[in-house]
Amino acid sequence: xxxxxxxxxxxxxxxxxxxxxxxxxxxxxxxxxxxxxxxxxxxxxxxxxxxxxxxxxxxxxxxxxxxxxxxxxxxxxxxxxxxxxxxxxxxxxxxxxxxxxxxxxxxxxxxxxxxxxxxxxxxxxxxxxxxxxxxxxxxxxxxxxxxxxxxxxxxxxxxxxxxxxxxxxxxxxxxxxxxxxxxxxxxxxxxxxxxxxxxxxxxxxxxxxxxxxxxxxxxxxxxxxxxxxxxxxxxxxxxxxxxxxxxxxxxxxxxxxxxxxxxxxxxxxxxxxxxxxxxxxxxxxxxxxxxxxxxxxxxxxxxxxxxxxxxxxxxxxxxxxxxxxxxxxxxxxxxxxxxxxxxxxxxxxxxxxxxxxxxxxxxxxxxxxxxxxxxxxxxxx
Numbered sequence: 001x002x003x004x005x006x007x008x009x010x011x012x013x014x015x016x017x018x019x020x021x022x023x024x025x026x027x028x029x030x031x032x033x034x035x036x037x038x039x040x041x042x043x044x045x046x047x048x049x050x051x052x053x054x055x056x057x058x059x060x061x062x063x064x065x066x067x068x069x070x071x072x073x074x075x076x077x078x079x080x081x082x083x084x085x086x087x088x089x090x091x092x093x094x095x096x097x098x099x100x101x102x103x104x105x106x107x108x109x110x111x112x113x114x115x116x117x118x119x120x121x122x123x124x125x126x127x128x129x130x131x132x133x134x135x136x137x138x139x140x141x142x143x144x145x146x147x148x149x150x151x152x153x154x155x156x157x158x159x160x161x162x163x164x165x166x167x168x169x170x171x172x173x174x175x176x177x178x179x180x181x182x183x184x185x186x187x188x189x190x191x192x193x194x195x196x197x198x199x200x201x202x203x204x205x206x207x208x209x210x211x212x213x214x215x216x217x218x219x220x221x222x223x224x225x226x227x228x229x230x231x232x233x234x235x236x237x238x239x240x241x242x243x244x245x246x247x248x249x250x251x252x253x254x255x256x257x258x259x260x261x262x263x264x265x266x267x268x269x270x271x272x273x274x275x276x277x278x279x280x281x282x283x284x285x286x287x288x289x290x291x292x293x294x295x296x297x298x299x300x301x302x303x304x305x306x307x308x309x310x311x312x313x314x315x316x317x318x319x320x321x322x323x324x325x326x327x328x329x330x331x332x333x334x335x336x337x338x339x340x341x342x343x344x345x346x347x348x349x350x351x352x353x354x355x356x357x358x359x360x361x362x363x364x365x366x367x368x369x370x371x372x373x374x375x376x377x378x379x380x381x
Contacts, residue, residue: 146178
């Protein structure tokens with residue numbers, strides 16, 4: 001067959017795009033995406049149609065896959081998040097939204113008459129997932145920190161005690177990194193004598209931070225979660241959005257069904273699944289190890305402390321939740337939002353001090369912000 005190649009104009013478009021993306025990657029501070037990675041060792045695998053279709057723990061007639069590596073990745077996260085021994089299952093997803101959809105799907109199948117409770121600071125995709133699944137839900141107030149209001153949760157569950165509660169817990173909200181206390185939620189369920197319940201924990205960013213700080217926040221399976229979702233591209237870093245969904249195997253087994261022509265089980269959200277991202281997560285886990293991950297957390301926290309202290313010294317009402325890398329501050333000028341790609345909502349902006357963020361970058365941000373403020377204060381000519 002003839003070899004097909006791009007024409008010179010199309011190749012130039014790609015070169016221009018790469019140059020622009022490199023420029024835009026340089027400064028961003030407002031989104032939880034790590035950029036300090038090198039996966040060039042994996043480039044040869046882009047020459048193959050990698051597809052982990054079906055269950056990662058079941059064989060398949062399709063062999064151009066990375067299931068062995070995917071299983072190692074899932075095992076690592078199951079141990080990190082203290083999943084119950086011999087009763088866990090999971091797979092590599094295309095990101096946190098899919099992992100959250102999976103947790104809610106499991107909850108719906110187990111408790112078809114359940115009521116979902118989630119806080120007003122929950123990620124926007126959750127309302128979309130609930131709509132997809134046709135699940136009833138009630139929004140609960142949040143505290144200033146972003147953490148759920150436990151009094152409101154208790155009273156609302158008491159009023160609707162005829163409906164088994166399905167709690168969508170946030171382990172790091174979008175704007176303030178507020179974390180819901182899984183143990184406290186379990187205690188409320190127990191106090192109300194509710195016999196059936198389900199807790200899903202959205203750990204997109206903080207799931208890689210909480211295991212390495214003291215005291216360890218109550219956020220994982222050992223604290224009462226039934227399923228969890230964690231992102232891979234946020235704290236660890238990946239060129240492609242990805243994540244891991246984890247759940248109790250005894251619950252997953254209740255929805256699994258065999259598919260004859262692929263020789264595997266249908267247990268995941270999608271049929272065909274990315275076979276490249278398990279290699280990305282596997283490499284990152286192997287090269288960092290627990291010590292490397294702990295060092296990343298310590299560095300990120302130190303940078304967040306530095307940013308918060310510098311801003312407060314300048315009279316800025318900056319703050320952060322304990323053990324968090326998100327620094328919250330009043331909304332900044334549009335030019336600064338644009339340059340540093342800062343997320344802003346309800347009058348606040350945040351900086352996310354990921355491991356790739358340096359104190360020099362914080363200093364540059366503050367200098368630019370001060371310059372923008374001074375320019376805005378000068379009278380028009």
